[in-house]
Ligand SMILES: C[S@@+](CC[C@H](N)C(=O)[O-])C[C@H]1O[C@@H](n2cnc3c(N)ncnc32)[C@H](O)[C@@H]1O
């Protein structure tokens with residue numbers, strides 16, 4: 473149990489909570505602020521890094537991920553100093569993956585080279601749509617031409633560039649999505665994140681939806697067709713889904729996100745960042761203060777962590793199952809039994825196999841493409 477996390481690896485997540493503008497669909501912890509003191513932020517990140525490293529000495533650090541928010545608003549010197557400190561505090565893996573999420577505006581593209589000098593070796597860009605009307609509807613402040621230009625610059629600076637698209641958007645049809653996805657695949661990508669639009673409570677889209685004013689969203693059936701078309705088109709282009717929403721050429725998978733899905737350990741610093749840490753043989757879930765100012769104050773007084781919960785075996789088994797069933801490689805049944813101390817319910821396993829939702833192969837349980845389309849229901853049956 474003490475070493476279970478090694479099956480997933482060890483990573484560092486750094487949350488930057490600011491954006492130029494708030495997108496109406498987004499419920500990530502992101503804020504618009506004109507007064508950001510990068511020196512103060514850097515001092516707080518470095519303090520949190522030292523605190524986390526004191527608890528996890530001697531570990532090999534496999535990945536760093538700058539997420540947000542919009543980390544491409546960070547000064548390159550801030551990014552460089554965080555990477556340098558992380559390298560000094562842990563043992564950096566030889567092939568350490570260091571990703572930064574970027575918005576595809578021209579200003580951020582101008583900083584890409586400096587992020588590369590800082591040590592970033594992978595960029596993940598929020599392109600969202602390859603259609604200007606839809607970008608406007610999504611409240612994005614970039615155009616398709618800007619996104620393409622930013623992508624080209626990213627490509628000239630980094631070997632590894634991924635981008636995100638959102639589908640099942642207002643007024644989108646299966647045919648327009650097929651054409652758009654094919655266009656995306658024609659760009660020289662080896663990794664794509666393709667998310668079905670989710671209407672989140674507490675967002676501007678959530679409010680509009682509740683009032684019946686968010687028109688033209690595809691019905692559930694059309695969204696499911698778009699999901700299946702996504703699998704088919706990406707498979708045909710050599711970028712199969714290695715996770716529900718993530719597609720890569722074999723070998724180009726996001727190593728950082730694999731740590732989450734393989735239920736490894738990760739330190740999460742910055743406002744609202746989550747972590748999972750195995751300490752003295754026990755796995756803990758950690759959370760930090762959500763509000764940027766509360767977090768800054770808390771760090772100045774000692775630490776930004778707002779809660780730490782010890783996970784019992786049942787929690788760990790459930791978390792491992794929920795994460796790894798998202799992956800094409802699926803669940804290691806022995807590992808599940810060791811973590812959770814229980815067996816999977818045989819009757820439900822049989823019926824899920826009969827329904828074509830899962831496959832069982834020696835020690836591996838995997839969701840089929842149809843199973844992944846209704847993954848929450850499959851997981852409920854497995855955890856019964
Ligand atoms: C933290 S955000 C993005 C990083 C960056 N700030 C950006 O927007 O370009 C990560 C990704 O989640 C996806 N996303 C956010 N909210 C979503 C929603 N409600 N439905 C579907 N995808 C969403 C978007 O594709 C976005 O790029």
Ligand code: SF4
Nearest residue numbers: 491494495498502541
């Ligand atoms: S989608 Fe990205 S840019 Fe838009 S508010 Fe969310 S984090 Fe910020």
